[in-house]
Structures are given as C-alpha cells and as structure tokens.
Amino acid sequence: MMRWLCWLLLAFCSVAWAQERQVVPLRYELWWDERSFWLVGRFDQTAPGDAKLPPLNKPTFFSCEFGGTKRLFVVAKQDNDFVLLADTNGNNDLTDERPFFLRQRGSKRVFGPIPMRLQVDGRTVIRYVGAEIRTLPDGKILLSLIVASRWRGTIQWNGKPVAITIFDANADGLVNEEDFLLWGDEPQGLRLPALGRLGIDGRFFRFHVPPTGENLVFEPVQVKSAIVQVQGDEVSLALEGDDGQWILEGRNGQVAAPVGEFRLLSVTLLRKDEKGRKWQLSAHAAGPAAPKLSVPEEGMTLNFEPLKVSLIWDRKGDEFEFSLDIKTENGMSLSDLRFDGFQRPPEPKLRLVAADGKVIAEPQFHYG
Ligand SMILES: [Ca+2]
Ligand SMILES: [Ca+2]
Numbered sequence: 001m002m003r004w005l006c007w008l009l010l011a012f013c014s015v016a017w018a019q020e021r022q023v024v025p026l027r028y029e030l031w032w033d034e035r036s037f038w039l040v041g042r043f044d045q046t047a048p049g050d051a052k053l054p055p056l057n058k059p060t061f062f063s064c065e066f067g068g069t070k071r072l073f074v075v076a077k078q079d080n081d082f083v084l085l086a087d088t089n090g091n092n093d094l095t096d097e098r099p100f101f102l103r104q105r106g107s108k109r110v111f112g113p114i115p116m117r118l119q120v121d122g123r124t125v126i127r128y129v130g131a132e133i134r135t136l137p138d139g140k141i142l143l144s145l146i147v148a149s150r151w152r153g154t155i156q157w158n159g160k161p162v163a164i165t166i167f168d169a170n171a172d173g174l175v176n177e178e179d180f181l182l183w184g185d186e187p188q189g190l191r192l193p194a195l196g197r198l199g200i201d202g203r204f205f206r207f208h209v210p211p212t213g214e215n216l217v218f219e220p221v222q223v224k225s226a227i228v229q230v231q232g233d234e235v236s237l238a239l240e241g242d243d244g245q246w247i248l249e250g251r252n253g254q255v256a257a258p259v260g261e262f263r264l265l266s267v268t269l270l271r272k273d274e275k276g277r278k279w280q281l282s283a284h285a286a287g288p289a290a291p292k293l294s295v296p297e298e299g300m301t302l303n304f305e306p307l308k309v310s311l312i313w314d315r316k317g318d319e320f321e322f323s324l325d326i327k328t329e330n331g332m333s334l335s336d337l338r339f340d341g342f343q344r345p346p347e348p349k350l351r352l353v354a355a356d357g358k359v360i361a362e363p364q365f366h367y368g
Helices: none
Strands: 022-025 027-030 044-046 061-065 071-076 081-086 103-105 109-120 123-135 141-147 149-157 161-169 179-183 192-193 196-200 203-210 215-220 225-231 234-241 244-251 256-260 260-272 278-284 292-295 300-302 307-316 319-327 333-339 360-361
Touching: 022 149, 027 123, 044 333, 061 141, 071 141, 081 109, 081 123, 081 179, 123 149, 149 215, 161 307, 192 196, 192 244, 225 234, 292 300
Parallel strands: 196 244, 225 300
Antiparallel strands: 022 215, 027 149, 044 061, 061 071, 071 081, 103 109, 109 123, 123 141, 149 161, 161 179, 179 192, 196 203, 203 215, 225 256, 234 244, 234 260, 244 256, 260 278, 260 292, 278 333, 307 319, 319 333
C-alpha cells in the first residue's frame, strides 16, 4: 500500500496584493457542517471538584479550556443512553444547565450545537461547540469537541470583494494561533494561520484577529529580505522563526524570504514537465524533524530533490504489508503529489524475486 497524507496546507493565489492597511469587520456565526464534523480532542477527564451538581447516574466528568476559562462537562446515563451537561455559563454550576441528548446528525450521533456563553468587553456572547462520545472496549468513555464556530468578513482586494473566513479550529470559542484563516472560497482559497505573516512576491504583510474575532487587521511590514531559489514555477513555503511563522509565496523559481534563521515546515511546488503537464508536490515537517533553513543576505538555493523512497514492510501472520515512505532530499515527508489538477501519478508495482531470480509476485501499490 502506498500511503499519502492528503492534506494540502496551501493553495496558490494569483491575485496581486495591494499594500495598504485594511481593517475588515468580521461577523460570528454557527458553523455546523453535518457532512464532515471536525473533531478536536481537548477534553481531560477530571473530578467534579466543588461544582454544584444535579443527581447523575454513572457520571464521567471532563474539563476543557473555553473562552479563557476551564469549563466542566459531564456525561451520564439516562434511559439507556447518554446525556450531556455543560457548564455553558461558566459559573461552576451544572444545576442551571439544560441537558443535551445524542441526536443523529449526518452520519454520526452527536451532542449539540451547544451554546457556550462568554464575557466579551462586559457583554455576554454565544460561541457554539458540539461533542461526540466514544466508548472504548474497556468501557472507558472518550469525549471530543466538534468545531462549530467561524467568523466571516469580506476584504476589498484590487477593487474586488474576497471572502475571509476564520475557523475556530481548536473549538475554544476564541481566535488564536491554532485556528486558521481561509482567504477566498473553498477549494481554491489560500489557507493561512489565523494570526501570522505573509510574504508574496517580495512584499510582506502581518495579519491579526483579536481573540474575540471583531475584525481582521491586515497591514504591510518592512522586512530585510533575500531571494531563495527554488526549482518551481510557483512556490509556497512555510517557515518558523523564533518570532513566529511566515507563509511565503513566490514564482518563476524565486521566493523572497526574510533574512534569518528558520525551520522549514512545509513546501508546495508547481512545475511543468516537458509534456506541459503541471505537477504539484507538497511536503511537510514538524517539530525537531523540520529542517533548518538559514537565509543569508546574499540569498541561497533550496533543493528538494532527488526524492528518497524507502520501502517499509510489516508482517501480520502470513501476510506482509508493504508501503512507500517518500521524503524530499532535505528530509521532509511528501504529503501530496498530483498533476494537471487532481490526477495522481501512476501507481508503482512491487516485484518480489527469489534468490534464483524467479519472480514470485508483482503486486501493485494503491493510494490510500
Ligand atoms: Ca452553569
Ligand atoms: Ca480558537
């Protein structure tokens, strides 16, 4: 089996970017997408402490950070099913809460949407989450949050409106570093961190959303930069320095990058082959595995090739499972490879040969 992590961090954006500072008002809304719930495992099992509790049958308590404070959740049994209570108003009291029951939503049975209440500048606002419950074979209960909040607005860019959406990707009711910003509409939109910095064709910007999500502030910044040569018609890099991340977009083999020391988190390259087919390669690395990248004032060349392919095998009884691990020359894991839009490259074959040269088997790899 050939394994691919099919999550594309960035899409390319060909709009020309204006330079002026912009403040884009954002509007909060419930985002409850039953086709694909997005789960977040942030609950810790806990003791109820001094919380005020109603009578509960076989309760399991959980807590998680929400709106900057710890909130208590409890799952209990009622009529042979589960019931959930959440401290929606954060007063450490579950007797003033209404119960949530599991409901079929799309392909899953879930709790919610649950309106959580937060204090923002002296006002009470509602931020939604959902929850999914799983019972493990040993009877232990796991509770996961479902993302159910987003903030939307429209930026005027080169005289045209462009949709901005911030997703509460860590389901904590606030806009923070773990969330992401979609610039434009799915599926072509440019996906950025909710708080971050962007360099595009030698111009650099900072963008910021306050935790409460009122607006997006997008402004140009002055940066000492140098050219990084990368073999690609279009190139996107994500770098992490000591003072935060940069998303850098470039073209024609050149990306303007801030001078300094970074770790390289991801790359997406677009390149045409001699037949005119447009190939797209994405690779990523995380934590200590991310390769170091030093950008000197005179610039540098960044090379991702040749790709290194390793055959990995695993024995399960009489069966062997083979998979391919593909890394770039600098050790980043290949996460996607396509051509002409969404087409996959041909699937390779594995040839198993005995010591005498006889071919024993010739199975095909499959994506998945
Ligand atoms: Ca309460
Ligand atoms: Ca958040």
